[in-house]
Each structure stands twice: as C-alpha cells, then as structure tokens.
Amino acid sequence: MEIKGERVVLRPATGQDAEKLHEIVREPAVAAWWAPLEGFEGMLAVVHDGEVVGAIQYDEELDEDYRHASIDVFLSGRHQGRGLGTDAVRTLARWLVQERGHHRVTIDPAAANAAAIRCYGKVGFKPVGIMREYERDPLTGEWRDGLLMDLLARELAD
Template sequence: MRLHGDKIVLRPATDGDSEILARVVREPEVAAWWSPPASYEGMLAVVFEGEVIGAVQFDEESDPEFRHAGIDVFLTARYHGKGLGTDTVRTLARWLVQERGHHRLTIDPAAANTAAIRCYGKVGFKSVGIMRKYGRDHRTGAWQDGLLMDLLADELS
C-alpha cells in the first residue's frame, strides 16, 4: 500500500523505520502529545522528499451500526507548520472514505494541542466536544482533556 498526497507518501512502516520514528516521538514537541508506542507495526510511515518524517495510524470500527475510522499522526518538529500534517491527514482520510467506504472519521487530539486542532480543521474535521480527563500524560501521569473531532465523508476538503 502506497498513498500519494500532494507532498507526502504514506507507506507501511518497516523495522528499518523504528529507530527514526522512536527518535521523532522523543522530540519534546512530539512527546508533549505522544507516548512512545510499544511497536510501530501497523503504522504508515510519512515520507517527504525520500525521508521518513513521522507516522500515521488508523483504526476501524467494524460494527455496521457504528462503522467509522479514527486517525492518529505525528511528525518531526522540523516539519511542523509546513502543511505536511494536513497533507498526511487528508491523504489518509481520502483513502479511508474512498477505498474503505467510511462515511465518518474521528480524531481526538489533546484539547490543548492547538496546532494539531488547526491542522485537522484544515482537512474538514469539526469539533464535537471536550472529553474531560480523557488521556493520561505519559510524562507526568496527570489526566488531560481531549477534543473529539469528526469528519463526514461529504465534508472532506
């Protein structure tokens, strides 16, 4: 599977990507929102100009009454604010809608992660509401609020 965005390519992460992705997740700007995953298996590497700059993953609810997909993404801080996160989320969202048949997608950043929220809004995600004490900060153990955002297939920009 290879998905081509305007600037990025998404491809399955390999064992060779693990060291790079682990380094990215340890960057202070990324670690503020992401805890190091046990494995990068099942993630898609985000590739820009031949360089792995982060990863994106998705999950799918298969119950036909509640079928939808969720997305999570992280990029190296060096490329924050350059439109690559938006391109990544949009590329995966289009695939989930067009190829996997989802009518609704969700994403759930920390409520304080204004840069991520702005990025997702550019793709068409809309705020649904605050999920109080939704996730634990892996660095401090404190609970943080999350923002539930969703995107309907016909709203995808």
C-alpha cells in the same frame, strides 16, 4: 500499499523505520503529546522527499451500525507547520472514505494541542466535544482532556 498525497507518501512502517520513529517521538514537540512507541502494527510512515518525517495510523470500527474510522498522527518538530501534517491527514482520510468505504472519520487530539486542532480543521474535521480526563499526559502522568473531532465524507476538504 502506498498512498500518495500532494507532498507526502504514506507507506507501512517497517523495522528499518524504528530508530527514526523512536527518535521523532522523543523530540520535545512530539513527546509532549505522544507516549513512547511500543510497536508499529498498523502504523504508516509519513515520507516527504524520501525522508521519514513521522507516522500516521488508523483504526476501523466495522460494525455496520457504527462503522467509522479513526486517525492518529505525529510529525517531527522540524516538519511541523509546513502543511505536511494536513496533507498526511487529508490523504489518509480520503483513502479511508474512498477505498475503505467509511462515511465518518474521527480524530482526538489533546484539547490543549492548538496546532493539531488547526491542522485537522484545515482538512475539514469539526469539534464534537471535550472528553474530560481522556488520556494521561506522557510526560507528567496527569489526566488531560481530549477534543473529539469528526469528519463526514461529504465535508472532506480538497
């Protein structure tokens, strides 16, 4: 499986990507928001100009009464702020809507992660609400709030 965006390609992460992805997650710009990786099941490598620059993953709720998908993403600090994250999230969201038949996609950045929230907003995600003490900070172990955002298929920005 390979999903092509405007500037990135999403493909299943493999053992050959492990060292690079572990290195990226240890970068200060990423480690502030992501815990160390335990495995790559369901993870897609984000590739730009032939280089793995991060990873994106999705999960699906398949119960017909609650059917939706969710996304998580991280990019190397030197590749942030260049539109690659927006392209990766838009590409996966579009695939989840068009190929997997989801009408709604969610994403849940830390409430303090302003850059991620801006990125997701560019794709069309809208804030739903604050999830109090939602996740542990990977560096301090303290509980921190998350922002639930969602995107309906009809709101997906080009």
